[in-house]
Amino acid sequence: MTSFSTTVQAAAVGRPAYSQTFPCEPSTAEIGRKLVRDVLGVWHLDTLADHATLIVTELIANAARHTRCREIRLIVARPSPTRVRVGVVDREAARLPALGQADEDDESGRGLFLIDAVADRWGYDLRGSGRRPWGKEVWAELRIGGDE
Template sequence: MSCAVGVTRKPWSLPFVAEAEEVASLRRLMRLHLGLWGLHEVIDDAQLCLSELVSNVIAHVGVGTPATLAVSISGTRLRIEVHDPDTRALPTLVDAEANSEAGRGMALIDAITDRWGVQLNADKKVTWCELATGLPAVDGHCGGLRVTRAEALLSVYGNERVLLPRPARSGGLSVAVAEEAAIDMIADVLHWLWAHGCDADEALDRAQTHFEAEVGLTGE
């Protein structure tokens, strides 16, 4: 599993024109952003949802409709929204036949998402859906609770390093800096064990045993 360290997942949005030619570009942009967010496992489903939501606007509101794509993290879910100006053409979930092209879009979204809905405002309609990400928290890491806790500690160690360039402190740590911070952190723990009369080698062996057992159980 590969995730960015200290990743910040800020909401983003993009105006577009509802045309078939725009779908491929929007899908590429979605893949790029989710890759940077470390959410590789949901990219395919997110691209499918995006395609269906945009196609719904094209089919039921009209080609050339000005619309907006908005992507954010809602709780620990990935939220995808498509905004359009028509508050009358509401997407509905229909029981379409298996070989029918019409009416399958929202059925697909209903099948692969945790939830979806439509929000009506005075000047626009927002059709949205949410996908589970497996994140333990909004700014969390996809490696589980232990990785999330370690990441919080590494951010402290990394930002206190004397040789860490000042501009890097405004964002997340790079993997290289985080690795050096992890070594510092382990060394400090060994110093603490030694100062309290504990056997550092035994502690390392026990920690290694726990790590190997847990990785083996989770398959990570």
């Protein structure tokens, strides 16, 4: 298992962001949750930590389950003063996320439903050129301050 030992630092100017590459495996979720909590702590946004860690757990689980990638990139960013974005980048542009149908007794298949329930919005962006994307970022955003 990979260990997280990098100190989280907030950007002094522009739109702050933090990203790191990790193995694409379910055990990375623990490291991802710590990274998200640390970043939100630096930004004094600890109140978003529970929802943000749920989101990162589900995004990492989906990447590990539905792609053949060896690595993923976790991104925690502030795309605007009122939003935090948590995203996972993988190298499988052909496997796009979609809300599925999970039966009552299914043990999986609800990750995007959970993200949809706690996030202000979510989606994906293809990476690379429009004609030949090399990957995608699946992301979810939380609004800072609730109803702002």
